[in-house]
Amino acid sequence: MKFYLGTHQPSWLARDLGVPFLVSHRRLAGRRSLPRASGPWALDSGGFTELSLHGRWRTDAATYVKAVRRYATEIGNLDWAAPRDRMTEDHVLARTGLSLRTHQHLTVVDYLRLRDLDPELPFIPVLQGQSITDYHRCADMYEERGVDLAALPLVGVGSVCRRQHTVEVERIVRSLAARGYKLHAFGAKVLGLARYADAIASSDSASWSLRGRHMPGCTSTHRSESNCLRFALDWHTRLLATLTPSAPAEHRPVVAHSVAPPSSAVSRLVDRRRIHLVSARNRDPQEQFEHHVELASRRAA
Ligand SMILES: [Zn+2]
Numbered sequence: 001m002k003f004y005l006g007t008h009q010p011s012w013l014a015r016d017l018g019v020p021f022l023v024s025h026r027r028l029a030g031r032r033s034l035p036r037a038s039g040p041w042a043l044d045s046g047g048f049t050e051l052s053l054h055g056r057w058r059t060d061a062a063t064y065v066k067a068v069r070r071y072a073t074e075i076g077n078l079d080w081a082a083p084r085d086r087m088t089e090d091h092v093l094a095r096t097g098l099s100l101r102t103h104q105h106l107t108v109v110d111y112l113r114l115r116d117l118d119p120e121l122p123f124i125p126v127l128q129g130q131s132i133t134d135y136h137r138c139a140d141m142y143e144e145r146g147v148d149l150a151a152l153p154l155v156g157v158g159s160v161c162r163r164q165h166t167v168e169v170e171r172i173v174r175s176l177a178a179r180g181y182k183l184h185a186f187g188a189k190v191l192g193l194a195r196y197a198d199a200i201a202s203s204d205s206a207s208w209s210l211r212g213r214h215m216p217g218c219t220s221t222h223r224s225e226s227n228c229l230r231f232a233l234d235w236h237t238r239l240l241a242t243l244t245p246s247a248p249a250e251h252r253p254v255v256a257h258s259v260a261p262p263s264s265a266v267s268r269l270v271d272r273r274r275i276h277l278v279s280a281r282n283r284d285p286q287e288q289f290e291h292h293v294e295l296a297s298r299r300a301a
Helices: 010-014 047-054 061-075 090-096 100-117 132-144 166-177 193-199 207-212 229-243 249-259 264-269 272-281 285-300
Strands: 002-007 021-024 041-044 078-081 155-157 183-185 202-205
Touching (some): 002 207, 002 229, 010 021, 047 090, 061 100, 100 132, 155 166, 166 183, 183 193, 193 229
Parallel strands (some): 002 021, 155 183, 183 202
16 A cells, blocks of 8 residues: 655655655645655645635636646656545535535536546546445446546545544445445545555555644754654654554554654653644644644544
C-alpha cells in the first residue's frame, strides 16, 4: 500500500525525500511559482474545506481543469488528481442544503465533465456516501454512465474515513474492493488502517500536523511541530512500520502508541497554557478553520 503524506507545504515536493505527498489545490491555487516535484505526489481538490466554508464549489470545472493542467506540467510527477467531489458528512450536507443523492450525482457528473475537458489529466472518480449501500449506489451511478471503475488505475473512497467507525470502514472498503476496484481511502484514520490496508492501493493523512500543533517545536524556529518536516517524516516512517505485513499481528493494536511522536513524555511536562498559546499562534485562519472542522467531525463520529 502506498501512503501519501498530506502536507500544507508545497515546497516539500521539491525535496528529494522518497515520500509521496498529497497537496491540496487550495495550497497551490494562485501561486506565481510552483515547485518542481522530485518524486510522485497527488492532488487533493480541497473539497471538504471548500464545501464546509462556502457551501458550494466556487471554482468552476474549466478553471479547475486549467489549474490541474498547470500543476501537471509545471510541478510534474503527478500521480493523480481528485475531482471536485462532494463529501457527504452531515455537516457538509447541512452547509450545501442538498441531499446525499444529489451530492453523489454531482460528484459523478463532475468527474465526467473534468474527464471530457481534458482526458489526458489523471483525474480519479471518487465514491461518496454514508452507508455501505450509498457507496455501492454511487459506484453504480458511474457504471451506468459507462465508467468501468474496475478497469481504472484508481478509485477514491471519500467521506468514509473521517466519520465512520473502523469496523464499518473496513466493511465498506472490502466490499468495494470485491468489485475489483483499486482504492484510495481519502484521509484515513491511521488507527485501524492496518485492518484493511491489504484491501486498498493507497491512502493519505495529514493528521500528523494536527498532532504536531500540540507539540513543542523541535528547534527555536518551530513554535510547534504542525509544519515540521522532520516530525512529519518520522510520523510517516512509524506509520509504515505498523503496516508492514511482517509485523506480528499482536503488535497491531498498538498503532496509536507507535504513531505517537517520541517526545510525548516531553509534551506532558509542558505547561497547558503554553500548549494553548503555541497552537493558537501558529495557525493561520484557514488552518484554524480546518482544525475546528476536523474536531467537529471527530465529535460527530
Ligand atoms: Zn520541528
